[in-house]
Amino acid sequence: MTEDARTVLRRRLGDDVRALDGLSDEAVAALHAAFDDARRRQGRALTAASEEALGHLPLLLRGAVRKVLGV
Amino acid sequence: MTAELTKLARTLDTTVAAVSFAAGLDRDDLRQLRDRISSTLHDEHRAAYRGVAQATTLMPTALTAKVAEKVFPPLLSARIARELSPEKAGELAQRLSVDYLADICVRIDPRTVARLIGEVPVGKALAVAGELVRRGEFLTIGRLLDAASDELLRQVATAITDDEALLEIGFYAESDDRLSRAVAALSPRRLRGVVAVAVTGPAELRSAGLGLMSRVDEDLRAMLVDLALEHDDRALAAMVRTAAEDGALVELLLVASGMGAAARSRLPAMPALTDPALLVDLVESARRHDLWDRLRPLVAGLDPDARSFVEARARELGVWDRLAPA
Numbered sequence: 001m002t003e004d005a006r007t008v009l010r011r012r013l014g015d016d017v018r019a020l021d022g023l024s025d026e027a028v029a030a031l032h033a034a035f036d037d038a039r040r041r042q043g044r045a046l047t048a049a050s051e052e053a054l055g056h057l058p059l060l061l062r063g064a065v066r067k068v069l070g071v
Numbered sequence: 072m073t074a075e076l077t078k079l080a081r082t083l084d085t086t087v088a089a090v091s092f093a094a095g096l097d098r099d100d101l102r103q104l105r106d107r108i109s110s111t112l113h114d115e116h117r118a119a120y121r122g123v124a125q126a127t128t129l130m131p132t133a134l135t136a137k138v139a140e141k142v143f144p145p146l147l148s149a150r151i152a153r154e155l156s157p158e159k160a161g162e163l164a165q166r167l168s169v170d171y172l173a174d175i176c177v178r179i180d181p182r183t184v185a186r187l188i189g190e191v192p193v194g195k196a197l198a199v200a201g202e203l204v205r206r207g208e209f210l211t212i213g214r215l216l217d218a219a220s221d222e223l224l225r226q227v228a229t230a231i232t233d234d235e236a237l238l239e240i241g242f243y244a245e246s247d248d249r250l251s252r253a254v255a256a257l258s259p260r261r262l263r264g265v266v267a268v269a270v271t272g273p274a275e276l277r278s279a280g281l282g283l284m285s286r287v288d289e290d291l292r293a294m295l296v297d298l299a300l301e302h303d304d305r306a307l308a309a310m311v312r313t314a315a316e317d318g319a320l321v322e323l324l325l326v327a328s329g330m331g332a333a334a335r336s337r338l339p340a341m342p343a344l345t346d347p348a349l350l351v352d353l354v355e356s357a358r359r360h361d362l363w364d365r366l367r368p369l370v371a372g373l374d375p376d377a378r379s380f381v382e383a384r385a386r387e388l389g390v391w392d393r394l395a396p397a
Contacts, residue, residue, distance in 0.1 A: 012111055013104070013107040013108065013111055014107055017103060017104055017107055018099075018100045018103060018104075019093065019096050019100045019101065019103065019104035020104075022095070022096055022097075022100055023092065023093070023095075023096070026092070027092035027093065027095075030089075030092040031092060031093070031104075034083045034085055034089060034090060035083065035108060037083070037084075037085065038082075038083040038084050038085065038108070038112060039112065039115070041084050042084070042112055042115070043115075043116075045146055046116055046146065046147070046150070049143075049144040049146045049147045050119075050147065052144050053142050053143050053144065053147055056141065056142040057142070
């Protein structure tokens with residue numbers, strides 16, 4: 001499980017990230033969890049921001065703009 | 072180190088306590104990790120914002136600015152900015168309100184700042200910096216200054232008249248070189264004020280001051296240390312205690328080695344700096360970071376008892392030959 005976290009982070013952040021060599025298994029697991037949480041929070045914030053922007057557009061345009069924004 | 076953990080926490084949108092797992096990493100490794108996380112997060116969903124950015128090229132800039140500020144939350148505009156040409160971004164920045172631009176700055180990808188900041192009119196950039204200071208967004212300003220031209224850096228440093236704010240911004244500055252340039256732009260009177268705030272202020276400002284003094288170039292450091300030494304021993308002892316409590320011993324070594332010979336003669340009168348437990352920790356720090364040249368003059372300035380103590384400890388560790396006076 002912890003080994004997986006290190007592998008996943010290397011794939012996402014790059015093979016040459018030195019911190020991934022310096023951190024213990026527990027610390028890497030904590031980093032992995034924090035990174036995943038950040039991605040989820042960011043995704044939610046971006047979706048909410050896009051919805052807020054769409055709310056200002058005339059109804060007829062919203063579908064087309066949704067497509068562009070992918071929301 | 073505290074600054075780097077705070078920046079990592081901000082990048083991960085969490086608390087410093089939640090990233091305490093990274094406390095043992097050195098500054099460069101922490102910074103590389105943060106940069107990669109920031110880039111990875113900012114690269115997600117990029118295609119969507121490229122389309123919106125393209126649409127802005129079809130509208131007159133004045134209209135785009137008006138629509139953007141009314142319709143797009145700053146988070147979206149920060150994403151869209153990355154996909155704009157620097158020229159278009161500069162034209163838009165000219166027309167957007169200072170409040171809205173400050174909101175964008177807090178959320179924008181640092182790589183985008185580096186690409187666009189040269190196109191933002193200086194007057195607007197100064198106004199935004201002022202607004203960020205008012206909000207206490209020192210971390211954001213520290214990041215922005217890394218990408219600023221020398222001239223903008225000079226103007227921002229002199230335009231911020233609050234000494235505490237300057238110290239806080241310095242604490243979060245990304246590059247030592249940019250920090251040195253910003254500090255060098257200050258008048259001697261401002262420098263004296265900033266150092267006074269660092270030496271006599273609360274613990275967090277003492278930490279920031281120590282960090283700042285340890286990071287600027289050698290000439291500037293010697294100047295700042297001289298200004299710090301204008302304060303009494305009690306104030307300096309508080310600074311040393313803060314360094315010990317923060318584990319900022321490398322910073323303390325760098326700053327203490329910036330003392331001139333006359334200043335070192337005050338050392339025996341500074342019990343905080345000659346405390347045996349601290350000296351042992353300093354020896355360990357010097358060993359770990361190969362800072363013998365920094366520790367040697369300090370040890371030479373100690374009173375005989377303290378020097379004997381350090382010598383005994385250094386001999387136990389087998390490092391006295393690195394520390395003994397030449």
